[in-house]
Amino acid sequence: MSQPQKVGFVSLGCPKALVDSERILTQLRFDGYEVSPSYTDAGVVIVNTCGFIDSAKEESLAAIGEALEENGRVLVTGCMGGGEQANLVLERHPKVLGITGPAAYEEVLSEVRRVLPNPHKPDPKLDLIPAQGVKLTPRHYAYLKISEGCNHRCRFCIIPSLRGDLVSRPIGDVMREAEQLARSGVKELLVISQDTSAYGVDIKYRTDFWDGRPLKSDLINLATALGDLGIWVRMHYVYPYPHVDNIIPLMAEGKILPYLDIPLQHGSPSVLKRMRRPAAAEKTLDRIKAWRAVCPDITLRSTFIVGFPGETEAEFDELLGFIKEASLDRVGCFKYSAVEGAAANLLDNPVSEAVKEERWHRFMALQQEISSARLKQKIGRSLDVIVDEITPDGAVGRSKGDAPEIDGAVYLSDNTGLQPGDIVSRKVTDADDYDLFGVVTEGSSTAATN
Secondary structure (H helix, E strand, C coil): CCCCCEEEEEECCCHHHHHHHHHHHHHHHHCCCEEECCCCCCCEEEEEECCCCHHHHHHHHHHHHHHHHHCCCEEEEEHHHCHHHHHHHHHHCCCCCEECCCCCHHHHHHHHHHHCCCCCCCCCCCCCCCCCCCCCCCCCEEEEECEECCCCCCCCCCHHHHHCCCEECCHHHHHHHHHHHHHCCCCEEEEECCCHHHCCHHHCCCEEEECCEEEECCHHHHHHHHHCCCCEEEECCCCCCHHHHHHHHHHHCCCCCCEEECCCECCCHHHHHHHCCCCCHHHHHHHHHHHHHHCCCCEEEEEEEECCCCCCHHHHHHHHHHHHHHCCCEEEEEECCCCCCCHHHHCCCCCCHHHHHHHHHHHHHHHHHHHHHHHHCCCCCEEEEEEEEEECCEEEEEECCCCCCCCCCEEECCCCCCCCCCEEEEEEEEECCCCEEEECCCCCCCCCCC
């Protein structure tokens, strides 16, 4: 019997790119290829690139260079695989064997077949492929991508030029994938897209079928159906549109996690206008107050940009005032960086690097105070914690208010009988600026639960 050809794989970028990598790897396995953990015995190496900002581009180009040096046979895919970015790859690394764009699953497979023909045909009895496909996340959580692309034209962003306009998956397809993941042992689903709140708008909320019942392909029906699976469901990249109000009661009822990742970017109306961002800062503050009235335990995270072209000191002060009033639980902040192809590059009055740096430090110092104060409010409470890691000193996990890799952690004093994926109740005894600390108390649950 022929031996399968081996393919190396490097995955870079955001969770949405990670899902693309998982789908490519799954298709490779179905096609009879084996995934190699090293460069040395791989017949070709695929690098799934990120091109969102300049630092990500450089990381991708460096990864391509390393793969070429270590292996010599490299295929490039992902965000740097299309348009002008592909030209940049070829200028830096002309020896790559082929380039495909983001989410181009079949094109990647065609390139692999071209440069590395594989006579091996998988035997279902021997070449076992998980029903949920190949996953790059730990077994107990998974990303669920519900759409591709974005209809917004924010001046600092090039995602629409990389990934196109919004293309939503039919709700039946999404739910069947989610159900399969739950059956495979996944305890937490992280719903992702470029604009989760716009889900279904491009297909006019078309009715589809799941489990024998008709469902419209929209955010509310999706959140409700996911909540019926009995596992943690966490919503990411949700713009604060009015209809998002309708999923907050689901959080209050415990159907989905009381957690929203909302990409706000700034708090000054004039800066938001120059950015061409949807939603107004004033309405967002009102909406946040309304959400907390319905679901007091809701955790809100967001990201902001300082130093956008033309940002004045007064506008930056508006941003600081916004985050004080919003009192968000989790916040990331980036210094504006010009991205090749972004419309913001044509704006006047760029902010100096020194000013960006100073504003970033002021912003983070304020948010650190806010985050610390909000975490300290949880001391003395018992929280459900999903275990991610077992260490000699105890277990490390996350509360319902913590997404993997981007938020804080909950450090538990015990690890007896615990395994990754267990969901346990623990009393919070302490908190620092970003993390919580918990212990077993009388009556605490140590068994795995949903």
